[in-house]
Amino acid sequence: MNLTQTKTICLDLDGVIIDLVVPLMRWWGVHISSEDAYPRFFGWELKDAIADTLNRQNKHKESREVANMTKGAFWRAPPRQFWRDLKPYPTALNFIEFLESGPFDVYVATAHANGDCAAAKLDWIDEYLPKYWDRVLIGHPKHLMANPNSILIDDRTKNCEDFEEAGGIAVQCPRPWNKRWMKPECWNVSTGLRRPVYNVITQDLYAITGHVDTP
Numbered sequence: 001m002n003l004t005q006t007k008t009i010c011l012d013l014d015g016v017i018i019d020l021v022v023p024l025m026r027w028w029g030v031h032i033s034s035e036d037a038y039p040r041f042f043g044w045e046l047k048d049a050i051a052d053t054l055n056r057q058n059k060h061k062e063s064r065e066v067a068n069m070t071k072g073a074f075w076r077a078p079p080r081q082f083w084r085d086l087k088p089y090p091t092a093l094n095f096i097e098f099l100e101s102g103p104f105d106v107y108v109a110t111a112h113a114n115g116d117c118a119a120a121k122l123d124w125i126d127e128y129l130p131k132y133w134d135r136v137l138i139g140h141p142k143h144l145m146a147n148p149n150s151i152l153i154d155d156r157t158k159n160c161e162d163f164e165e166a167g168g169i170a171v172q173c174p175r176p177w178n179k180r181w182m183k184p185e186c187w188n189v190s191t192g193l194r195r196p197v198y199n200v201i202t203q204d205l206y207a208i209t210g211h212v213d214t215p
Contacts, residue, residue: 006103006104006105007103007104007105007149007150007151007169007208007209008104008105008106008107008145008147008149008150008151009099009104009105009106009107009150009151009153010107010109010137010142010145010150010151010152010153010154010163010168011096011099011106011107011108011109011153012109012110012142012152012153012154012155012156012159012173013108013110013121013124014086014110014111014155015154015155015156015173015175015177016092016153016154016155016173017088017089017092017093017095017096018086018087018088018089018092018124019086019087019088019089020086021035021038021046021175021177022034022035022038023082023086023087024046024050024078025038025046025049025050025053027078027082028050028054028062028066029054029059029062030050030053030054030057031057032053035175035176036176038176038177039052039053040176040177040181042177043157043177043178044156044157044158044177044178046074046177047066047067047069047071047074048067049177050066051063051064051066051067054066075113075114075117076113076114076117078113078117079116080116080117080119080120080123081120082120083113083116083117083120083121083124084120084123084124086124088128089197091196091198092198093128093129094198095198095201095202096129098198098202099205102205102209103209104151104205106132106135107132107135107136107137107145108125108129108132108135108136108137109136109137109142109145109152109154110136110137110138111138111139111140111142112138112139112140118138121136121138122136122138142154142159142162142163143159143162143163143165143166143168144166145163145168146163146164146166146167146168147167147168148167148168148169150168150169151168151169151170151171151205151208152168152169152170152171153170153171153173153201154170154171154172154173155172155173155174155175155177155178156178157172157178157179160172169208171201171204171205171208173197173201174186174197174200175197185200185203186200
């Protein structure tokens, strides 16, 4: 591919730029120290992961409450302020600056739980990414933006699969709730340590654009 050809980046927020999972689990009463403690076998089924963890932490009443909820009710439960107060991952905003410096036309593409969540996403963008105010797409069918010249960066496996099936390019952000988290490319073979998430994504983008350098 031509390195000078501009490609559209559809950049997911939650789980890629915004630190969501640990704050959400804590909001539901789960004691969790970091993403590394996330029960990986649940994948992106956060409702089930939270119900199971609450049960294992002897919060049986709370566990039953979450388990008996519909997925819609589960995601609609947190108030607008919860979504508004979420923080970006360390270096996430630097990563966006890196994207802007490359052959990319960057847009934010983020899902929502309800009207309060959607409004809070706009509040969040107004604070942290104000120049993206008119470059944000809020909704679930991200695959509608797919074409051979567009790249989705997302942590959710289904979103990546749907985007690719619709003719776009998907780069999965490695997180504990997806299978890529343990893939070889996420590890430094020399040190045995995990490579920074954004370095992994950067390497993917270099491969897509034909760049020969390594991050």
